Amino acid sequence: MASNAAAPFWRAAGMTYITYSNLCANLVRNCLKEPYKTEALNREKVHYSISKWVDGKPQKPTIRSDTPED
Amino acid sequence: MAMAALRREGRRFATPLISPNPTNALRSSLIPSQEPVSSGVRCISTQVVRNRMKSVKNIQKITKAMKMVAASKLRAIQTKTENSRGLWQPFTALLGDTPSVDVKKNVIVTISSDKGLCGGINSTSVKISRAIHKLNSGPEKENKYVVLGEKAKAQLLRDSKKDIELIMTELQKNPLNYTQVSVIADDILKNVEFDALRIVYNKFQSVVAFLPTMSTVLSPEVVEREAEAGGKLGELDSYEVEGAETKAEVLQNLAEFQFSCVMFNAVLENACSEQGARMSAMDSSSRNAGDMLDRLTLTYNRTRQASITTELIEIISGASALEG
Numbered sequence A: 001m002a003s004n005a006a007a008p009f010w011r012a013a014g015m016t017y018i019t020y021s022n023l024c025a026n027l028v029r030n031c032l033k034e035p036y037k038t039e040a041l042n043r044e045k046v047h048y049s050i051s052k053w054v055d056g057k058p059q060k061p062t063i064r065s066d067t068p069e070d
Numbered sequence B: 001m002a003m004a005a006l007r008r009e010g011r012r013f014a015t016p017l018i019s020p021n022p023t024n025a026l027r028s029s030l031i032p033s034q035e036p037v038s039s040g041v042r043c044i045s046t047q048v049v050r051n052r053m054k055s056v057k058n059i060q061k062i063t064k065a066m067k068m069v070a071a072s073k074l075r076a077i078q079t080k081t082e083n084s085r086g087l088w089q090p091f092t093a094l095l096g097d098t099p100s101v102d103v104k105k106n107v108i109v110t111i112s113s114d115k116g117l118c119g120g121i122n123s124t125s126v127k128i129s130r131a132i133h134k135l136n137s138g139p140e141k142e143n144k145y146v147v148l149g150e151k152a153k154a155q156l157l158r159d160s161k162k163d164i165e166l167i168m169t170e171l172q173k174n175p176l177n178y179t180q181v182s183v184i185a186d187d188i189l190k191n192v193e194f195d196a197l198r199i200v201y202n203k204f205q206s207v208v209a210f211l212p213t214m215s216t217v218l219s220p221e222v223v224e225r226e227a228e229a230g231g232k233l234g235e236l237d238s239y240e241v242e243g244a245e246t247k248a249e250v251l252q253n254l255a256e257f258q259f260s261c262v263m264f265n266a267v268l269e270n271a272c273s274e275q276g277a278r279m280s281a282m283d284s285s286s287r288n289a290g291d292m293l294d295r296l297t298l299t300y301n302r303t304r305q306a307s308i309t310t311e312l313i314e315i316i317s318g319a320s321a322l323e324g
Helices: A017-030 A034-043 B002-018 B022-034 B041-095 B121-136 B150-159 B178-191 B220-229 B231-238 B247-323
Strands: A047-054 A062-065 B105-111 B142-148 B164-169 B196-206 B209-218
Touching (some): A017 B178, B121 B142, B142 B150, B178 B247, B209 B220, B220 B231
Parallel strands (some): B105 B142
Antiparallel strands (some): B196 B209
């Protein structure tokens, strides 16, 4: 990064652009009216399991589920 | 005594199975008919064929059902995939695709499916990933794998264990959506150091054609370096940057967003190819089951016919022996 002073607040908080835009998208989805709101929120479900590998050995896998803010 | 009877029974059951010629088997099962025999022994070889036919028929039913399921899933995912192509096209127009860029830290993102029975698409993407790994290897160079999906994991575990950095599975529990893929992309960005990300997937062309494809996403530093070197990326300077952000920040945001968009498209394309491949694989396997069933039916009928003929001959010759 060029200068830390000019960095946006969300990057200072350790977010990437993707997290930031996801948060914004979620806010917009929450602004919808009711039948569409639940539909839009239910569509964007997150579920996967991730495991980090160190020196050819898997660490314990963690499951990310239904946490769009993660 | 009981054991002996059992052994005899076993032998009688075994003979038609190992005998290559069904008519001979029938004869051999006829020979020990002086002993007390249970009914149906005569037809033992047709019994085996009948069982086989039943199992083949069941398998055919299953593969047909799987084909139907794949076809309906394909239709849903195909429209999604075709719509998602609009996400990466502007990025390619702006930043260009630079597959030949030479950087130190390569991260190969191999995308595969979690489930099997879908032809060769998983081995194709693994093969391409290995080729890229080989192509980019050299002194002072680092190649790492990020694997999506069980199938590529199983194949890459065999020889590239130490190069694996991250493995993600169970992607397709819910229907694929952008939020999920972007969270995955975020996880990759946070956990892996890279100069260039090379995403390997099967691009869906038609139900029977899948192109193994590599998309390259550069890190912002490399984008800047390449921009200074000129070429396609050199045109970046002609864009005006609005607001207080510097060019480096804009590039970083762009690179991150590009990665998540390209990933979204890649995951969708691969899922679409998976369903297409599964559909054609299941189609051909139900066709093969049908062929097999035809052959078995032919054998079954011929054996039955032969046994009837033999019985008739026995009766007629017995009758003529009595007459004469």
